[in-house]
Structure formats: C-alpha cells, structure tokens
Amino acid sequence: MSEQTPVVVIVDAQTPGNVGTIARSMKNFGFSELLLVDPPELDPDGEAYGFAGQAREDVLPNARETTFEAVLEAYHTVGFTAVTNEDETSHVRFPFKTPRELAESLAERSGPTALVFGREPTGLHNEELAQLDEICAIPASESYPVLNLGQAATIALYELRNVTLGETQLPDRTGSVADPADVERFHEHVAQFLESIEYAPEKRAKTQRLVRRLLGRAKPTGQELVTLRGVMRQAVTRNRE
Structure with a gap:
C-alpha cells in the first residue's frame, strides 16, 4: 500500500454488517488496509462477509486488529463525526473539515494517515475525538444529522477517492459535436x-x-x-x- 493511501480504522463496531459495508466501500474507492479496534466476531459465513461483496476476497480477510492508542502513535489521525448544534466554543469538534475539504488537504500531505470511524449508537466519544489530529464531519440536516456508520464511511470514502484513484475520468456522456x-x-x-x-x-x-x-x-x-x-x-x- 502506498504511504499516501490512508488506512481505515473502525472503532468498536457493534454490527458485523457495517464492517462488511465499509470494506466494500473501501474496495469501491481504492482503499485497501482496514484496522479494527474492539471488533465484533467476523464469521466468514456471517453478515460481514455477506455485505462485503468482492472485498471479502482481500480487504476483509486482511483486516488487522489493533488498539486506539496504537493508531494514535502510528498515524496522522482524522476522526469522523456528525455536525451537531455545538459552536466554536466546543473545542472537541471544532474546527472541522468536510470530506471534500479533507480530500484537498490529504492530497498535499505526506506520511501515514488513518481515517477513524466510530461505533454505531454514539459515534466516537468526545474523549476519543479530543485525541485525534483532525475532525471531519458530513454536513446533514439539522433535524437529523446522525448517519449510520456504514453510510457515513461510504460518503467519506467516495469524497476521498481522488486520494487513492486520482482524478477519475468519466466516459463522454454527451457524444461528439457534429462536424x-x-x-x-x-x-x-x-x-x-x-x-x-x-x-x-x-x-x-x-x-x-x-x-x-x-x-x-x-x-x-x-x-x-x-x-x-x-x-x-x-x-x-x-x-x-
């Protein structure tokens, strides 16, 4: 794996299916190294592998278990959380980048980076967020900003795809202009x-x-x-x- 390619870290996932969903999204958007902190049991015949698609062949079986402390020591860390009603006086989550802004900054930095996603019910705890180097948040409706873990990771990895895949060239959707x-x-x-x-x-x-x-x-x-x-x-x- 290139040093420029961030690793993906899932902290204390409660649902194996979300681990599989994230692994699949990693495969979709060019990420390959998955680290698990306090993971659930990932049965090869269970929902994690069922949800992983082709990532069941490489991303998921090659996932490594680690600790939160080890991630902090080895990587420049980016934690993902929801945008809440807090303001700039709440230093745990502010300032934050959106995934698109994060993509621009990561493209310019060197060294190993870890994208850290938290547990389903509560996300990353404030104590955990306070120890990370950067915070990234996905803007959503003020009335319901909380995203499912797998959903949030998929959105973030999609926005960061240029870091792994480069500028994606889309096929010509308009056809050639008439002579x-x-x-x-x-x-x-x-x-x-x-x-x-x-x-x-x-x-x-x-x-x-x-x-x-x-x-x-x-x-x-x-x-x-x-x-x-x-x-x-x-x-x-x-x-x-």
Whole structure:
C-alpha cells in the first residue's frame, strides 16, 4: 500500500454488517488496509462477509486488529463525526473539515494517515475525538444529522477517492459535436424544408437565423442532426400526401 493511501480504522463496531459495508466501500474507492479496534466476531459465513461483496476476497480477510492508542502513535489521525448544534466554543469538534475539504488537504500531505470511524449508537466519544489530529464531519440536516456508520464511511470514502484513484475520468456522456460541414448541410435542409411546407417567405430568413442560434447553443451531435433531418423529411412527405 502506498504511504499516501490512508488506512481505515473502525472503532468498536457493534454490527458485523457495517464492517462488511465499509470494506466494500473501501474496495469501491481504492482503499485497501482496514484496522479494527474492539471488533465484533467476523464469521466468514456471517453478515460481514455477506455485505462485503468482492472485498471479502482481500480487504476483509486482511483486516488487522489493533488498539486506539496504537493508531494514535502510528498515524496522522482524522476522526469522523456528525455536525451537531455545538459552536466554536466546543473545542472537541471544532474546527472541522468536510470530506471534500479533507480530500484537498490529504492530497498535499505526506506520511501515514488513518481515517477513524466510530461505533454505531454514539459515534466516537468526545474523549476519543479530543485525541485525534483532525475532525471531519458530513454536513446533514439539522433535524437529523446522525448517519449510520456504514453510510457515513461510504460518503467519506467516495469524497476521498481522488486520494487513492486520482482524478477519475468519466466516459463522454454527451457524444461528439457534429462536424461543421454537417451543421451547414442541416441548415440547407431547414431552408428546403421551409420552402417545401410553403412557410411564409417573409418569415423564412428570421426563422433560419433563430434555428442557427439555437443549434449554436445546443452543440448537437451528428446523430441528433440526422434524426432531425429524418423528421423533416417525413413531415414533407406527409404534407405532400
């Protein structure tokens, strides 16, 4: 594992399924080393492995048990908690970073880092939070800011994915913009279409300008222009019948 890749620490998880869920999220977003403080029993035939997906093959079976004190000694620690109604006078949780802000700062630091997630019912205790180097909180509704342990870890690891995976390249979701020559042929087709349907001659030039402006903003693909030309051809055919 690269020194730049943070380890994930789960403290006193009560539910094996949440451990499996976090392991799966780690696999999704490029994290591989899982440390467990006071873990529940992780039966290979139980819910932890059932929830882990493909992480049952590497992340979960390679998880190591450790102590909270050992994590403090070996890593730069980031604790995760909910945003509460406390203010800047409560030094346990303030100041804090959001996961996105944390991603930016971790990308610039060197040395081993541990992302520390707490127990289901209460999260990390204030005494534990006070010993960590940084606090990260996931902003949520003021009326119900508490997140499930596995849910919180999944959100955080997703936001931190650039630390492990780099800038994720998404496939082109828009298609390639039509060639300028195809666009001009389309405008010629529009002129022929207006003539074919006996559109008012005095309005044709203005209408063609409007169509040109519209296509300029829309940046249509070649396939979209082919479809529109097909619609116009069919309209002309129906008009002649």
